Amino acid sequence: MRICVLRETAEHERRVALLPDSVKRLVGKKLEVVVQSGAGVGACVSDADYQAAGATIAADAKAALEGAQVALKVQPVSAAELAVLPRGITLVSLMYPLSRRKEVEAVAQAGLSLISLDAVPRTTLAQMMDVLSSQASLAGYRAVLLAAEALPKLFPMMMTAAGTLAAARVLVLGAGVAGLQAIATARRLGATVEAYDVRKVVKEQVESLGARFVDVPTAEDAQTAGGYAKEVSEETRQKQAQVLREHIAKADAVITTALVPGKKAPVLVTEEMVKAMRAGSVIVDLAAEQGGNCAVTRPGERVVVNGVTVIGEVNVPSHVAVHASLSWSRNVEKLLVHLMGKEATALKLEASDEITQAMVTVRDGVVVDPRLKQGAS
DSSP: EEEEOOOOTTOOOOOOOHEEEHHHHHHHOOOOOEEEEETTGGTTTHHHHHHHTTTTESHHHHHHHHHHEEOOOOOOOOHHHOOOOOOTOEEEEEOOOTTTTTHHHHHHHHHOOEEEEGGOOOSSSSGOOOHHHHHHHHHHHHHHHHHHHHHSSHHHHEEEEEEOOOEEEEEEEEEEHHHHHHHHHHHHHTEEEEEEOGGGHHHHHHHHOOOOOOOOOSSOOOOTSSSSOOOOOOHHHHHHHHHHHHHHHHOOOEEOOOOOOOOOOOOBHHHHHHHHTTTTOOOOOEEEGTOOOOOOOOOOOOEEEEEEEOOSSSGGGGGHHHHHHHHHHHHHOOOOOHHHTTTOOOOOOTTTTTTHHEEEETTEEOOHHHHHHTOOO
16 A cells, blocks of 8 residues: 655645654555655655655655555645545545535545544544644643743742742633643643633543632533533523633633634633733633634734733644654554554555544545534534
8 A cells, every 4th residue: 555645735834744753664564655755844854764764755746646545644635735636545634524514525526535633533542543632732832832931921939039929820721632731831830820621520630730620600511422522501601701700810821722623612711801911911822723712812923902912823733843743643653554454455444443433534535424414513
């Protein structure tokens, strides 16, 4: 089986879908790996590194795709990239099918198969293939560094010749993978940390990291059977806003990470809440690409509102492209091995296991994701 690794074309994307270590292991399983020239540059990997691992270097995407059965990418395929993909090939990349239905249909019409990496189920076996979690952890870490750099205060309490400097107060909204990593990182830097999540089950995790859990008095527990957050009722949103308003006003830095799969990010920080914060405070909105958890967030920009800096960086894992690519590569390698089985001659896209059924969005030009077929939103 021939696998090709394509160079990313999305703006500011520095990651690569497969690194030489994974290439070497896949070549050891008798697979052929072709890498588009320059694919690894953003992650500090040269064509020579890939060649040393056993890969072949192709001058462009068309040459890399020739004779390939599988194409690996990070970002969802663009219209220009889709036009180059040969009919019958299996594309493995992010896609977010619930919010990109037209793009999924375009992939199907092109006669391709599609494995959506963002559709990985939250199970023990699938954990090693979960690019969302591995990348979210890096984003949570990076978000704290962005906040610390922008905040005109130090994070830790310090004893100085001029007396004691109080620790910064950090509030993390959303305690999923990114949020928990943000909590841990802020604590390591010496900040006093609070956190909130609509899923009550995460309270123990938050407290185990040394943070205080902000409790909103409601009987609603907004967690899906798969472990993700879901939208809450209007009553819960109102109670949430009442409680969070006070905590946001006292925070030096607010890091927001709340996402609902297939939905626009919920707005947790209103413009009025931003204006109530002290001048010099910082908000880092990790949900910027999905609309933002903060009402004044502008994706890809930094804005200042009443002295409060709101950071809407997009594609935050790409800021640390070396480790982000390393994590991604290991996840994808495990997925490929799982989908190939022992024979390692083709991807078994019709297998009945829960990982395959969850992640195969299009098979041989037919949309098979049941969420799309049923019109789920």
